[in-house]
Amino acid sequence: MLALLRTATVFGVEACPVQVEVDVSFGLPGFTMVGLPDVSVRESRDRVKSAIRNSGFEFPPHRITVNLSPADVRKAGSAFDLPIALGILAASGVLTRRQIDEVVVLGELSLDGAIQPVRGVLPIAIAARRSGLDAIVLPAANAGEATVVGGLRVIPAATLADAVRAIEAPAQAIPAGAPGQAERPAIGNTAPATADFADVRGQALARRALEVAAAGGHNVLLVGPPGAGKTMMASRLPGILPPLTLEEALEATSVHSVAGTLTAGSGLLRERPFRAPHHTVSDAALVGGGSLPRPGEVSLAHHGVLFLDEMPEFDRRALEVLRQPLEEGRVTISRVARTAVFPARFTLVAAMNPCPCGYLGDPTHQCRCTPRQIAQYRGRISGPLLDRLDLIVEVPAVPPAALLDGGSGESSAAIRARVLAARACQQARHEAGGADLPRLNAHLQGRALRRCCRPDAAGRRLLEAGAARLALSARACHRVLKVARTIADLAGAEQIAAAHLAEAIQYRERE
Numbered sequence: 103m104l105a106l107l108r109t110a111t112v113f114g115v116e117a118c119p120v121q122v123e124v125d126v127s128f129g130l131p132g133f134t135m136v137g138l139p140d141v142s143v144r145e146s147r148d149r150v151k152s153a154i155r156n157s158g159f160e161f162p163p164h165r166i167t168v169n170l171s172p173a174d175v176r177k178a179g180s181a182f183d184l185p186i187a188l189g190i191l192a193a194s195g196v197l198t199r200r201q202i203d204e205v206v207v208l209g210e211l212s213l214d215g216a217i218q219p220v221r222g223v224l225p226i227a228i229a230a231r232r233s234g235l236d237a238i239v240l241p242a243a244n245a246g247e248a249t250v251v252g253g254l255r256v257i258p259a260a261t262l263a264d265a266v267r268a269i270e271a272p273a274q275a276i277p278a279g280a281p282g283q284a285e286r287p288a289i290g291n292t293a294p295a296t297a298d299f300a301d302v303r304g305q306a307l308a309r310r311a312l313e314v315a316a317a318g319g320h321n322v323l324l325v326g327p328p329g330a331g332k333t334m335m336a337s338r339l340p341g342i343l344p345p346l347t348l349e350e351a352l353e354a355t356s357v358h359s360v361a362g363t364l365t366a367g368s369g370l371l372r373e374r375p376f377r378a379p380h381h382t383v384s385d386a387a388l389v390g391g392g393s394l395p396r397p398g399e400v401s402l403a404h405h406g407v408l409f410l411d412e413m414p415e416f417d418r419r420a421l422e423v424l425r426q427p428l429e430e431g432r433v434t435i436s437r438v439a440r441t442a443v444f445p446a447r448f449t450l451v452a453a454m455n456p457c458p459c460g461y462l463g464d465p466t467h468q469c470r471c472t473p474r475q476i477a478q479y480r481g482r483i484s485g486p487l488l489d490r491l492d493l494i495v496e497v498p499a500v501p502p503a504a505l506l507d508g509g510s511g512e513s514s515a516a517i518r519a520r521v522l523a524a525r526a527c528q529q530a531r532h533e534a535g536g537a538d539l540p541r542l543n544a545h546l547q548g549r550a551l552r553r554c555c556r557p558d559a560a561g562r563r564l565l566e567a568g569a570a571r572l573a574l575s576a577r578a579c580h581r582v583l584k585v586a587r588t589i590a591d592l593a594g595a596e597q598i599a600a601a602h603l604a605e606a607i608q609y610r611e612r613e
């Protein structure tokens with residue numbers, strides 16, 4: 103007898119529907135799988151067999167053939183265990199129905215019949231909803247992700263026996279979350295609960311640079327000795343960024359769903375991600391990779407912040423592969439059959455010491471680095487990469503006395519209010535200016551850049567003088583103009599004036 107079920111897999115962050123056909127017929131007992139399953143799917147045979155037996159069902163002593171189609175979708179992972187097991191039970195008459203086509207089923211089985219969480223549930227649930235399916239049967243730990251997709255019945259199952267009951271009597275299944283929940287607008291509207299800029303003493307320049315970065319989507323490099331507060335301030339950047347929109351939250355959560363980095367039971371991400379990979383990270387872990395591509399740190403930071411502490415310590419290759427996501431806001435990973443695309447639109451905050459020992463220019467410590475060592479250290483960040491960092495800021499150590507008193511700094515909420523106003527200016531231009539105007543100043547280029555970033559006469563003179571003095575490349579001048587545009591937006595000014603340019607040029611002095 104033949105049973106049919108629906109399941110799905112992901113490639114990149116895209117869901118691909120997969121049909122599971124199970125045929126149980128008389129003949130020599132055996133268990134074959136066709137449809138290009140890879141090693142991990144073959145391993146599922148053993149799990150499925152044990153799970154069925156240990157759940158109190160009979161594993162049919164017949165010829166079992168499982169076909170996963172379409173054949174050209176590359177299938178890997180363990181999420182096919184549950185649909186295969188249910189298919190076997192359906193085809194051998196344990197289930198009363200043999201064509202189960204109104205639900206998507208996914209889950210990994212343990213040998214004892216428990217259902218383990220799987221990756222990619224959110225994009226699969228979104229795709230299921232889009233294609234008009236009714237419900238999704240999934241591991242209980244993944245229920246939160248699927249619940250954010252309104253209009254889809256979410257049926258969590260902890261064990262294979264649970265899943266059998268759910269399929270047999272769908273009315274008794276626990277509907278996790280009400281449909282339409284995704285329409286809720288209140289995502290991330292609460293101020294971030296964690297770290298606040300109010301905790302940061304002094305560092306007016308770096309605080310300001312991070313405000314400009316948040317307002318215009320610019321990348322930042324913080325240069326300063328150990329203990330100056332670079333990590334502390336970088337980790338507070340998500341808290342001054344605008345709240346995630348629903349669309350952004352769905353995109354960011356989808357990446358984390360595919361990566362398997364959502365905590366069990368969690369739904370939509372509510373705060374912008376902050377990712378801080380260690381400098382020993384491989385380039386595959388940084389930008390994504392693998393034979394069945396997985397998202398890297400740059401994609402896990404999508405719509406949030408990527409913090410690279412001790413940037414010169416990163417592998418040169420890892421830094422070079424950062425260029426594509428920085429330029430395009432996405433990562434493409436080419437494989438023989440097809441190309442996976444992961445979104446990767448993040449704000450980069452990089453930090454480094456001024457020299458290998460860290461104390462160059464520090465009044466309280468002696469730097470013992472040679473000029474050659476210092477040049478070598480700085481040279482590890484290539485010109486093209488440095489070119490993509492809009493703001494370069496010196497972060498001197500705060501004297502201990504200032505750390506003790508120094509008064510409370512401005513709160514993240516107050517800074518965020520200005521960031522939101524500056525973003526509204528950019529949004530208004532974007533809406534008025536048509537498709538070629540990006541939402542964020544940092545992404546301006548070509549004609550749009552020339553159109554939006556026209557300084558007044560005094561500003562132009564200042565830029566020309568600054569460009570000559572600092573020997574700025576054309577690229578660097580564009581960078582200065584974009585930053586000046588953001589500074590003008592923070593000031594509520596329509597035209598870029600000399601004061602805005604003066605501040606923007608100051609962020610290139612260190613180069």
Ligand SMILES: Nc1ncnc2c1ncn2[C@@H]1O[C@H](COP(=O)(O)OP(=O)(O)O)[C@@H](O)[C@H]1O
Pocket residue numbers: 301302303304305326327328329330331332333334335500505
């Ligand atoms: N400007 C500052 N205001 C308040 N505390 C600070 C400041 N700078 C450093 N600190 C304290 O010192 C600790 C270490 O700072 P950190 O951010 O790790 O420095 P860095 O990353 O520059 O080496 C912080 O956790 C914080 O407690």
Ligand SMILES: [Mg+2]
Pocket residue numbers: 329332333334411
């Ligand atoms: Mg640090």
Ligand SMILES: [Zn+2]
Pocket residue numbers: 457458459460461462469470471
């Ligand atoms: Zn030194």
